[in-house]
Amino acid sequence: MLIDIRLAREQDLPQLPQIERAAGQVFASVGMPEIAADPPPDQAWYHARLDAGLLWVAATSRGN
Numbered sequence: 001m002l003i004d005i006r007l008a009r010e011q012d013l014p015q016l017p018q019i020e021r022a023a024g025q026v027f028a029s030v031g032m033p034e035i036a037a038d039p040p041p042d043q044a045w046y047h048a049r050l051d052a053g054l055l056w057v058a059a060t061s062r063g064n
Helices: 010-029 043-051
Strands: 001-007 054-059
Touching: 010 043, 010 054
Parallel strands: none
Antiparallel strands: 001 054
8 A cells, every 4th residue: 555645636625524533533642632622624724725735635545
């Protein structure tokens, strides 16, 4: 499995809040629950950054 860092696409946006929440749980496990409790941005935030070319994702892809 390879990891590609690429500009986000429209179809990536629905998964991003779930990924943000999962990432926040790491902070809860090390004694920083206030970071874990911070809600992810709303879809308008993601769309604005997508439209500006400022939103990147790490995505898995199959190797050769």
